[in-house]
Amino acid sequence: MPPKDWKLLSSKPDRSCQLFSLRTDRAVSPRTGRPADFFVVEASPWVNVIPLTPQNEVVLIHQYRHGARRVTLEIPGGLVEEADSPEEAARRELREETGYADRLLIPLGAVYPNPAIQDNLCYSFLAKDVYPVGAQQQDEEEDIEVVLKPLEEIPRLIREGQIDHALVIAAFYRFYMEYQTRP
Known part of the structure; x- marks a missing residue:
């Protein structure tokens, strides 16, 4: 039962x-x-954004994460603030952390980061045809470097542990398993 x-x-x-x-x-x-x-x-809910350039490069970020006490390779993301929808938060975080904007934002779904002890969701998005619009607008607690990687390298970066953030891997899973298989 x-x-x-x-x-x-x-x-x-x-x-x-x-x-x-x-x-x-x-x-x-x-x-x-x-x-x-x-x-x-x-x-609060969280968002993750897979920013993809017209040249099929993913806009990734190197960011120091104090919980792990090291710099990680991730996609942009952050909190959904009270006045924001997840879509608005995704666009805001993309702009603030990378200096890029999107031409099209596609929802990839949501996951519970850890339903055993947390009550929030993490929404993932694909930002298509991203382009630079200005300087990053980092918070005081952020130290972020923007890195572009070809989309075809992402599975290798995950397999080799260079991308090891569970929510980033979940976003790429949704991208590869759901978005990439659509006709």
């Missing part, structure tokens, strides 16, 4: 940080009838 949703008994905020809040939920297992506490990271 497949698992069922648990009945929520209570939910209370614990702590608020700049980018996320913590909350404690108490829920009852439908299988055992026993309650348990769950700690949930509440966060």
Whole structure:
């Protein structure tokens, strides 16, 4: 018999940080009838953008990530701010992090980054025919270098671990498995 949703008994905020809040939920297992506490990271939705030039180059970024304490190779992305739709956030992050804009933005779908402990979604987009429009507009906590790579190199970069950010890999999966197979 497949698992069922648990009945929520209570939910209370614990702590608020700049980018996320913590909350404690108490829920009852439908299988055992026993309650348990769950700690949930509440966060705004995120976006990822695969920017593709007319020459079939992907606009990637090298960015320092403090959680991993190293520079990673990624696609542009960030938070969906309150007033933004995911599409608006994708275009904003593309412009701010790379200095590029798109001619066409195609949704690739959304994934839960970690549904065991997080409540948010990450929306992925393909930005087609991107072109430079000006300088990057980095936040104080950002240090980003723009790098162009041919699209055909992306699978190798993932296989070799040069691209190892799970949400970036999920975006490329959606691109290759869904967008690339459309007639």
